[in-house]
Amino acid sequence: MSTAETSTDQRTFRPTTLDLGDVLLRPWGRALDLPGGTAAALVAAAADPEISRWNPLRAADPAAAEAYLDRCDTGWTDGRTAAFAITDAADGTLCGNVALRWTDREDGLAMVGYWLLPTARGRGIASRATTAVTRWGVETAAARRIEIAHAVGNDASCSVADRCGFPYEGTLRASYRYAGGEYNDEHLHARLATDPW
Numbered sequence: 001m002s003t004a005e006t007s008t009d010q011r012t013f014r015p016t017t018l019d020l021g022d023v024l025l026r027p028w029g030r031a032l033d034l035p036g037g038t039a040a041a042l043v044a045a046a047a048d049p050e051i052s053r054w055n056p057l058r059a060a061d062p063a064a065a066e067a068y069l070d071r072c073d074t075g076w077t078d079g080r081t082a083a084f085a086i087t088d089a090a091d092g093t094l095c096g097n098v099a100l101r102w103t104d105r106e107d108g109l110a111m112v113g114y115w116l117l118p119t120a121r122g123r124g125i126a127s128r129a130t131t132a133v134t135r136w137g138v139e140t141a142a143a144r145r146i147e148i149a150h151a152v153g154n155d156a157s158c159s160v161a162d163r164c165g166f167p168y169e170g171t172l173r174a175s176y177r178y179a180g181g182e183y184n185d186e187h188l189h190a191r192l193a194t195d196p197w
């Protein structure tokens, strides 16, 4: 038991599909069958300039994308990381990603991240997916506090955090190393399980 109240077994992310109507949240992994190939879709996403600037994916080529999918499967197997592909409910194509991972599982502390392909932006998909996955993490895995960290200057991500009810808590100095090698300051946002939905 991690605490008297909540066991590690309770704090386990279990594979599921979340239906948001126009989009589905489906577990990333080798079994995911996106039209045109899941690895190819990941390689295309990794090449998007905004994704590579703010949320670089280790999926530059098909082999790297397959290794990425293997890591997603491992995350689901050990219950530590819940990585969902956001797919169009009508045609199954990839819209984006939302992923929840424990940063301190015993303490119920998790972090959520997201990206969208350019064609999926501007429709509220990231906000709705982030809210759905956060709520799922609280309700099914006893997440206590969920954080979002985004680079200072990533205003689109800051807006997602605000829309999802993750208030700004402060600025982390030189906290994350981005693709160019330089360290960026980040904004920390968080919501508690006890915050009203």
Ligand SMILES: CC(C)(COP(=O)(O)OP(=O)(O)OC[C@H]1O[C@@H](n2cnc3c(N)ncnc32)[C@H](O)[C@@H]1OP(=O)(O)O)[C@@H](O)C(=O)NCCC(=O)NCCS
Binding pocket: 050, 051, 054, 055, 113, 114, 115, 116, 117, 120, 121, 122, 123, 124, 125, 126, 127, 128, 149, 150, 151, 154, 156, 157, 159, 160, 163
């Ligand atoms: C960050 C990112 C996911 C935000 O995408 P987004 O489409 O702006 O965010 P949402 O899906 O929440 O959509 C919000 C937009 O849709 C609009 N919208 C339409 N319907 C909406 C609805 N039902 N609910 C909320 N917003 C809605 C909002 O007005 C807003 O548009 P605006 O910014 O022009 O005002 C996207 O810019 C991205 O992928 N960036 C690159 C990767 C990245 O930065 N990831 C985060 C790293 S920390």
